[in-house]
Amino acid sequence: MSQEDKPDHLIDISLPLFGGMITWPDSTGCRLLPVRQIEKGDCVNVSRLDCDVHTGTHIDAPKHHFRGGHSVDHIPLDTLVGPVLVCHLPDARMVSSKELAALALPQDTRRLLLRTSNSERWAKGESGFFPDYVALTADAARWLIDHEVRLIGMDYLSVQRYDDGPLTHQILLEAGVVILEGLNLAGVSPGHYELLCLPLNLVGAEAAPARTILRTWKNSKI
Known part of the structure; x- marks a missing residue:
């Protein structure tokens, strides 16, 4: 089957939300x-969700670290939806500018997701929080800006290392x-996809949970 004949395929890369899931230590x-509850005589089932806005898969807005920074409801959808490149760094203990440079990203890469260990x-x-997760260094953050990346995704609960200060953010x-x-x-292969990241439209919030999927389609060269 040629690439042009392959059907669309959706890959859910979101973490499921449930009691007892891995969260940040002070979450x-x-x-x-x-x-x-119907079983208790009510005519419908109604539930209340109680979690902080950084639970599971989520986006951060500038308000997370800056007084007066804009909130998630001001992030344009065209940043959150569109072509994305998934890259693998299976042996990285951290992601610095050196690791990013070695990826030899196409010049038009604006959205980047990093799959690590x-x-x-x-x-x-694994059921418990592990503080030795792989994340970006501050010089990696500067590298991304220099190369005009507009969205960066990491496969753990923070983009910065556990023992680092807030500088990367x-x-x-x-x-x-x-x-x-x-x-x-x-299970996500490296390559080009379409990113569909739809956070809750929480007015004034510094972050929001987001159902996030990747889509492949007939013409996957994007």
């Missing part, structure tokens, strides 16, 4: 609480780069 976690840990079903967000965190890229 309130995720709880789905029944408010009304973090995704293999998702695939194994600040560099990216100050430059208007959208940060997409909490991806599960296990």
Whole structure:
């Protein structure tokens, strides 16, 4: 079958939300609480979702780190939807400018998702937060800006390393780069896709959970 004959295919790269899921250490976690229940005599089932906006797969807006920074409802959808490149860094212990330069990205790359060993840990079903996850260094953030990347996605709960300060976030967000965190890229082959990232339209919020998928289609060279 030629590439032109291949049908569209959707790949869900979002983390499922449920009680007991892996969250940032000081997070309130995720709880789905029944408010009304048919089995208890109510005419409908109604639930309440209780979680912080950085739970699971989510985007960060500048307001996360900057007073007066814009919130998620001001991020244009055309940044969140469109051509994306998925790259593999299976042996990286961290992602610095050196690792990014070695990828030899096409010059028109504006959205980039990085699959690291973090995704293999998702695939194994690890149940606890691991602080040694792979993430970006500050010089990697500057490299992305220099190369005009507008969205960067990482396959763990933060784009920056656990023991680093906020500089990586600040560099990216100050430059208007959208940060997409909490991806599960296990099983996703490197290459070109269409990104469909739709965060909740939370007015005034610094972050929002996002159902995020990749789509391949007949002409996957994008």
